[in-house]
Amino acid sequence: MGSPCEVLTDGGDKQLAGRVSLLVAEEAWRIEDKFSRYLDGNIIHRINTSQGDPVEVDAETGHLLDFAATLFDISAGGFDITSGVLRAAWVFDGTDNIPAQADIDNILGRVGWQHVTWADLRLTMQPGMEVDLGGIGKEYAVDRCMAMARSATNVPAMINFGGDLAVTGPPVTREAWKVGIEGPGVDAAGKRVALRQGALATSGDARRFLLHDGVRYSHILDPRTGWSVPDAPSSITVAADTCTQAGMMSTLAMLRGTEAEQFLAAQALLHWCRR
Amino acid sequence: MSATLAAATCALLGTTAMTPVDAQEEPKWDFNTSLLYYGEDENRVQDLSLKSIIRRLFADDRTLTLGLTVDSLTGATPSGAIRQDVPQSFTRPSGSGSYIVPAGELPLDDTFKDTRLAITAGWQQPTGEKGLLSAGFSASKEYDYLHTGVNASYAHDFNNRNTTVSAGFAFAKDSIESVGGAPIPLTSMLDVGDISNRVGDQDKDVLDVVFGVSQVISKNLLVQGNYSFSQADGYLNNPYKVLSLVDGVTGDTLPRIPGNEGGPSGVFLFESRPDERTQHSLYTQAKYYMNGKVLDASYRYMTDDWEIDSHTLDVRYRWPIGGSSYIEPHVRYYTQTEAEFYRLSLDDSAPLPQFASSDYRLGNFDAITAGLKYGWKTRNENDMSIRVEWYTQSGTVPAGQLIGNQASRDNYPDLNALIVQFSYRFLR
Numbered sequence: 001m002g003s004p005c006e007v008l009t010d011g012g013d014k015q016l017a018g019r020v021s022l023l024v025a026e027e028a029w030r031i032e033d034k035f036s037r038y039l040d041g042n043i044i045h046r047i048n049t050s051q052g053d054p055v056e057v058d059a060e061t062g063h064l065l066d067f068a069a070t071l072f073d074i075s076a077g078g079f080d081i082t083s084g085v086l087r088a089a090w091v092f093d094g095t096d097n098i099p100a101q102a103d104i105d106n107i108l109g110r111v112g113w114q115h116v117t118w119a120d121l122r123l124t125m126q127p128g129m130e131v132d133l134g135g136i137g138k139e140y141a142v143d144r145c146m147a148m149a150r151s152a153t154n155v156p157a158m159i160n161f162g163g164d165l166a167v168t169g170p171p172v173t174r175e176a177w178k179v180g181i182e183g184p185g186v187d188a189a190g191k192r193v194a195l196r197q198g199a200l201a202t203s204g205d206a207r208r209f210l211l212h213d214g215v216r217y218s219h220i221l222d223p224r225t226g227w228s229v230p231d232a233p234s235s236i237t238v239a240a241d242t243c244t245q246a247g248m249m250s251t252l253a254m255l256r257g258t259e260a261e262q263f264l265a266a267q268a269l270l271h272w273c274r275r
Numbered sequence: 276m277s278a279t280l281a282a283a284t285c286a287l288l289g290t291t292a293m294t295p296v297d298a299q300e301e302p303k304w305d306f307n308t309s310l311l312y313y314g315e316d317e318n319r320v321q322d323l324s325l326k327s328i329i330r331r332l333f334a335d336d337r338t339l340t341l342g343l344t345v346d347s348l349t350g351a352t353p354s355g356a357i358r359q360d361v362p363q364s365f366t367r368p369s370g371s372g373s374y375i376v377p378a379g380e381l382p383l384d385d386t387f388k389d390t391r392l393a394i395t396a397g398w399q400q401p402t403g404e405k406g407l408l409s410a411g412f413s414a415s416k417e418y419d420y421l422h423t424g425v426n427a428s429y430a431h432d433f434n435n436r437n438t439t440v441s442a443g444f445a446f447a448k449d450s451i452e453s454v455g456g457a458p459i460p461l462t463s464m465l466d467v468g469d470i471s472n473r474v475g476d477q478d479k480d481v482l483d484v485v486f487g488v489s490q491v492i493s494k495n496l497l498v499q500g501n502y503s504f505s506q507a508d509g510y511l512n513n514p515y516k517v518l519s520l521v522d523g524v525t526g527d528t529l530p531r532i533p534g535n536e537g538g539p540s541g542v543f544l545f546e547s548r549p550d551e552r553t554q555h556s557l558y559t560q561a562k563y564y565m566n567g568k569v570l571d572a573s574y575r576y577m578t579d580d581w582e583i584d585s586h587t588l589d590v591r592y593r594w595p596i597g598g599s600s601y602i603e604p605h606v607r608y609y610t611q612t613e614a615e616f617y618r619l620s621l622d623d624s625a626p627l628p629q630f631a632s633s634d635y636r637l638g639n640f641d642a643i644t645a646g647l648k649y650g651w652k653t654r655n656e657n658d659m660s661i662r663v664e665w666y667t668q669s670g671t672v673p674a675g676q677l678i679g680n681q682a683s684r685d686n687y688p689d690l691n692a693l694i695v696q697f698s699y700r701f702l703r
Contacts, residue, residue, distance in 0.1 A: 011435060063286065063287050063289075064287065066283070066286065066287070067283050067284070067286070067287040070279065070280075070283040071280075071283070074276055074279050074280065140287065140288075143284075143288050144288070147288065147290075169294075170297070173435060173436045173437070174436070176299075178301070178336075180334060180335075191300060191301075191303075192300070192301040192332070192334070193298050193299065193300055193301065194298065194299050194300075194301050195297070195298045196297040196298070197294050197295065197296060197297035197298075198294070198295070198296025198297060198298055199296065200298070239296050239298040240296055241281070241284075241293040241294065241295055241296045242284055242288065242293055244284045244287065244288065245277075245280055245281060245284050248280055248284075249277075249280070252276075267276065267277055268277070269277070269296075270296070270298050270299070270300065272300075
C-alpha cells in the first residue's frame, strides 16, 4: 500500500488483536498483489500488456472497473484510470521541471476511458494504453479489510492504511476514536476528529508539486488536458460512510481546483480542505 | 453525485446498505462562564461571583485551562461575641471606628466588604499510552488575603483503561494582611485608635496530598475513591473573631468602659487557634447510568486533629427531558462535631485556655443543601443551566458550655442561604 498500515482494536486480548491484524494484512497483501501496477503477472499487468487484445477479467476486477467507469461518468472524464501514463511527462520533485506541451500531447493520445471497450467482464484497450487502480485501491482495501474485521469480531477496530481509515464501530473504552488531521503549515495537527462510525480519507500530498514562474503545479493531473489541475488544494480530507466514498469525494474535489471547497460544501460531508 | 457514488460503492463492496458516518470535528476551545449569587438571610454574607474557565485543546490531547473568578462580598458576619440583654459596642477591625449592637441581638460585624480576584492556570498532557500528567498554578487576592499555590498530579490507566490510579499534591503559601494588623491571640479588643496589640502580616502554608482510584465496574457503573491528607501550618486564626469574657456565674459579658473615641463595652478577647492542623479525609463516589438518567452519589468522611469529624452525603440525579434538556435535583447533607477548642465564651473565673474560638463554623452543626438545576441546549448547541438551591444550617452549643443566663438565649442561630447560579458554556 506504499504506507504504514495499522489495525487498532479497542478491548479484547493480544491474541484477538493478532488474529484480526493477520486477517487484515493477508487481505491487504492479496489486493496489492492482485492490482498493483508494479507487479508482473497480475491482472493489471495482463491488461497493460494486452497490446489491443481483449482481456477477460474476474468478477472482483470487473467490479473495480465498473466502479471506475461510474467515476469517469460522474466526473465528466476528470477521474480516469487510464491517466497514469501522464506520469512519464510529469515528475513532481519540487523543481521547476514542467513538461513541454508537445510531450503532453504525445501522451494524451493514449489516455481516455472513452477509448476503452468494457462490457461483460471483457476489456479491450488500444495498444500503449494502461490502467492504474492506484486511485481506488487503498480505499477499497480499507473497506474490504474493515468488513473482514467486523465479521471476525465484535471488538471495535480501526483499519488505518496510511491515513485512509475506517472503523468498525464506536470504541467501548472511550467515547470516540480520535483522529488528528495533519496538514502542512502552522495549522498542522491542530484539528482532531471524533469518529464513531464511518471512514476518513485524504487526497493530496503537499510535498509533491512543481514550481514554475511562481505558479505551483500540484500533482493532481487532469486527464482531459494532461496538465496539473490549477489551484488544487494541497490536501483534502473527507469523512464518509466508507473509505471508498471518502477517498473518491476528496479526489473529485481535488479535480475541481479553485472550486474544491464549493464542491465539498455542496456534498454535505464533513471535510477539511487545506491550501 | 453522492447518491451515485454511494450506489457504485455498494456494488463494489457487495453490500446493500452502509452504516452512516458519525464524525465530528473536536472543538479546540471550551468557554465556561457562570454567575453565582449566594445570599444569607438577615443581611449576612452576600456574594456575587463571576467565574470563567477557558480550555484550549492542543494536539495529542494536551490542554491548557485558564480560570478567572471575581467575587464581590458584602454583608455582616458574626463577630463571635455573645448576645447580651443590653446594647453592646465594638471597635471595628480597622481600629478606626466603632459600632453598636442592640440589646438581645447577635453581634454581627457589618464591615465585611471585599472583592476577591482569583486566577488559575493548568496544563495537562498524556505521558505515554496510559498516563496523564497535570500541573497548575493558582493565585487569589482579597483586600486582606493573598493566596499563591502550585499543584501537580499524575493518573495512570490500567486494566484496559477500566482502572485509573492517581496521585497528586497541592501546595499553597498564603499571606494574611489583616485590616489594622493581626491581633495578638487572647488579647482584648481595644478602644478606637489603640493598635498596641496588633502585629504585622501573617502567613500560612498548606500542603494537600491525594491518592485516588477510579474503577469502571460495568457499562453503567463507575466508582471512585480517594484518600486525602492536608497539613496547614502558620497563622490559622480568623483575625476578626473574638470571644466574650463572661462572669462565671451569670454568664454575662464582663463590662468595660469604652474610651473617649469609642470602643468595646465589654471584654472581648481575640480568638486563638493552634498554628497547625492535620486533616484526613476519605471520599467515595458512584455514578450510575440508567437509560439516559445518571445517579451520582458521594460520601466524604473527614477527621482532623482539632477533633472536628464530619460526614457529607451528596446525591444528585440527572433526568433528561426530551433530547436537549435535563433536570437535576440535588440534596446534600453535612454534619460535623465541634473543634476541641470551640467555646461559646470564656469563663472569667477559670484560667484562660491556650486555644479558643467561638467561630460558628468550628461548632457542632448540621447543614442541608437542596435544590434543582435545569439545563438545556441552545439552538446553536451551547449549554445553559440555571441552578437554585437552599442552604440551611443549624447548630448547637454543647450544654456543658452554657453559663448562667446563656442557657436562655439562642446562642447558635440558624443560618439560611439562597444560591442561584446561571451557567453558559460554548465550544469553538
